[in-house]
Amino acid sequence: MSATDALYNRPGPNRLRQADAYRTTNRQDAVKIRFAKEGIGAEEPISVPGLLKRTVNNYGDYPALRTKNGKNGYYTVTYKQYEEKVHQVAKAFIKLGLEEHHSVGVLAFNCAEWFYSAMGAIHARGIIAGIYTTNSADASSHAQIVVVDDAKQMDKIHAIRDKLPNLKAAIQIQEPYAPYLKKEDGYYRWSEIESMNVSDVEEQYKTRLENVAINECCCLVYTSGTVGMPKGVMLSHDNITFDVRGIVKAMDRVVVGSESIVSYLPLSHDALKGTLVKSLQDARPTRFMGVPRVYEKFQERMVAVASSNGSLKKMIASWAKGITLKHYMVSQGKSSGGFRYKIAKSLIMSKVKQALGFDRVLTLASAAAPMSPETKKYFLSLDLKIVDAFGMSETSGCHTICLPDSEKTEESLDDDCWLHSGDLGYVDDKGYVSLTGRSKEIIITAGGENIPPVHIENTIKKELDAISNAFLVGEQRKYLTVLITIKTEVDKDSGEPLDELSHDSSVWVKSLGVEHKTVSEILAAGPCPKVWKSIEDAIKRANKQSISNAQKVQKFTILPHDFSIPTGELGPTLKVKRNVVSKMYADEIEKLYA
Template identity: 45%
Template sequence: MSTDEVLLLNGHRGSNGYVQDTNNKVSGSAGRFSSMSDHLSPSETGLNGPNQVMPSDAVWTSEPTGRVRIELDRDGIGARIPISVPGILEKTAKEHPDHPALVSRPGVDGERVTYTYKEYYTEVRTVARAFLKLGLERYHSVCIIGFNSPEWFIADLAAIHAGGFAAGIYTTNSPEACLYCAERSRAQIIIVEDSKQLEKIMEIKSKLPLLKAIIQYDGIPSQKGVLSWRELLQIGRSESDDKLDAVLKTIAINECCTLVFTSGTVGNPKAVMLSHDNLIHDAGVIVSTVGLTPRQDTIVSFLPLSHVAAQVVDIFGSMVAAGTIYFADKNALKGSLVETLTQARPTVFLGVPRVWEKIHEKMMAVARSNGAIKTWIANWAKSQGLAYNMRKMDGVDYQNWGYLLARWLIFSKVKATLGLDRCHMFVTAAAPLSTDIKKYFMSLDMPLMDVFGMSEASGAQTLSRNDLYRLGSVGTSMDSLRLKIHNPDSTGEGEVCMGGRHIFMGYLDEPDKTREAKDEDGWLHSGDLGRIDEDGFLWMTGRIKELIITAGGENIPPVHIEHLILAELPALNNALLVGDTRKYLTVLVTLQTDVDNETGAPLDTLTKATQKWARSIGSKAQTVTEVIQNKDPVIYNEIEEAIKRANKKATSNAQKVQKFRILPHDFSVPTGELGPTLKVKRNVVLKMYADLIEEMYK
């Protein structure tokens, strides 16, 4: 054991400027360990960055200049020495200088541009120098609004290198929502992708007195005073490293480096403060759990980078693992994703439920065109795949001849068609995915692994694994990430709480909300209801704030009941339970309809699958309008029967649904029912359809 290790275990300060006491508390606090002043590291001067830990004994902070203590475990991933974002990028660039880091989306000529890690690191420093020249100050932000690209990554990391905060803004945000984010984060520089996003910023520019520069990274800016990405690089290249290196020395691992805005499904979004250690630790845990290997793994970046999941995996996870990122084009979620997948052939693929649902829909459409023989072979193969993966889920990894033949004959071809033939882990995140769709992918030898986390947990807390998963569970807590159920009831259900080095610092400038979310022992109170079984699997059962309390005082988690109804009738796309302070429960449902590929808004036309289902039960309806105007008796009867079947699974009479209404269109971001992370805005839906709801209670 080294001298430093002995000092650490005995509560002395090591070379990285933090202390570990006998209670596993790690702190840079001279006050807390004032009797050890003789052992203080040079980092106590505050000029030993960026891989220094500065004095703090705080569990949380809401101050932009605040710091928090870091707690290390005695062994495992949680005992790893903290490192800063600039530190990990420099380390990876030195160890793997010529390995491809970023592969851009196709340009106008159809060609992709590749950045090696050495070029990536150089470009980040160039842009950081430019930011400093443009006036970026410590603890102020660079806001970024645009689709995933190398420029997004570079701007994000450059903001951190220059001592500021990186802050993503959802591309779907209105000008007013952009203004809120820019004001809250004290933005001095805003990066936009194109003229569409630039228009939003120009509309609010006069209301941002701190704003010093606007940069457009795609195309040539049409507005006077807006810099192009090329001009930004020219500014950075003309600057020396002196100022940047001086700023880097002041950076500390236990300070904020990134702001992630919550989706704001209720009220204004909160700015989640994430430290260097929060992000790098969570990324490291994910990399270790998933089994990423340096220089071996490829990831496709297409989920919104303003969301924490994409940041921790795409930006930080790839950096920790020395992986390669391929960028999808803007139309990825409108149909072009498979084209990128077949080019990149990712080794890990993370998709939100809507992505897996879209793939499922297209594959089902292809299957319907197959002849009898192909259909028989496909069904046989899928039965082999489902049986194998169900056994594997139970701990039996038995590859019989039927499964091996199906893998060679069918599964390999399906995966190759999707560009997923190299993929060793398929992940679904952000919202629940139906068990039926999960079983479908299991039958194709692509078991989908659930992940659960929050912005406040730097991304991921639990993860299902290829050799450790359960249908309906969100997996087990990853190494060094603590999990507990707060105030469990007799069934073990209670509030899910998380602890560890990945738990956020606080909400920027919102101490009261921070205090509500993070207790004095460092536990994050998620607001989610769940239970942990005897094998350590976490099962989510609803949201505390979404609990419906009926007039009879019954506490009802709506999500569970909604899922029961949707599982009974695939023609339904959404269900929203109503009944708070009411005598009985009702539900609003939407039918599966086509979507406008340009705007993402729902259309009136029922999907082909829904129309086929309608014909099979005797309805000629082709649109939602026809169904509602004619109060189509067969469709209404089928929905009523589905609700009756779901009611049979209710745990009490109070949890049975009495009435329903079909809504005129499906939920979406453009129509306002969904937030940018595709979570339902319950309060918005209840307000939009207040009259319809009142009808059910007359």
């Protein structure tokens, strides 16, 4: 019997189920796994519960997670404690009625209970399904159990409870609790889950764990829906654990017990409130992943702080940034032995990293959208190298349990299991791959020209720092137009854009010789001719960089507020939802073509 055959004849959770195909749209099915002859693909696969158990056996007393306890304090949970909490939650979910291959929906911002719920659902042979807090309660319609973080989210569930036939329990994490929370009505407090007597389901839980298989679905994620409705993607245990293995093998200088990451995406509440830097300063992560918009926000903040410095500090900072950027551009980041770079790094850039919470960081990665070369160069000048992480929800691991929509699955995944991602990009003469956008984002004009919007939008923003978003329009139109939003301050509680101009915008407006302090003042002034001309000139400069007349922007308008998640223009990963923006600002768009 081969090692692979043995995987089919052992009890779970580290077993394989017999399967006939490499893909499925049924959450109860298993899929075949391709094994390589060597390398990571030849290693024995492992389930999520199996990986946690192995981690507990090897590193049980190491910290698994730290979370805030009140305003200033943190408390730490070890892997042993983490496993105990997961087992308790898994048994509680079973007792509340969670069936095998059915889902637990979590409608909450990042918190420890999110992790316990996710792992508990998987250990109970269920499926974890994360739900964005901006979603309606309809997103929970197929879940048997829903975990929410506060009364606001619980109200969403309560309002349509009679339309959720599968729902057996709804659990609220944080106080103050909704007044209608009663166990007899299927509403629970998280503390009741932690203290629940689960002795009567011990054997059932043991059986469930033994039935878990590596090649069956354990997680349901939804794409961000930037160019259409979100798609559900089913991921197996192996999808997740294979990815983890690959990431760890690719990491530099892994130090057991000293690694630290910050969990804040895709539920970027922390980032939008402007408190992410404080969290980073507290955690001092060794690895950090962000979407391009998060790095752009860092850049805006750093530029604003630098502009308030005295002339001597500005001169020193400019010298250090220039030396550091040259080091990376000329020596490609290899040790050049340059004395000036060493001085800049040790005396200046070390303080910048400390201010950002990146003084221990070994890996900085960007994902979900292309990052502009300007942003990358800015961080290189701070001695912070950002690498691109290419991938999709649908490509997590060596195989994918595909979308729960057979037609879309057939379109996306061919018979040889190659996934057609829809990415646009190019390979340069040195073999480097660059992604520039998505095929679904392509604008086809009335003249039949194919226009990639992201490149044009980024070029416009590069020409004027005060522009927050440039949204290109032109589908089946005779010419291109663009919707412009100006950078403003953000409400720290709600994440909504305010009317007040940001620091960048204020500096820009003053340089034009006007004293407007808000977007509404700019628009009320006609809009302001000087502001209008400055934006117009930036677009003209961008047009000069176009490769054809068809890619030149002819008209623009200024929108009354910036894009955001609360106002609907941005998805949870801070990417623009193009279909939503086109509908939301349809009147403004039509005026540009009148």
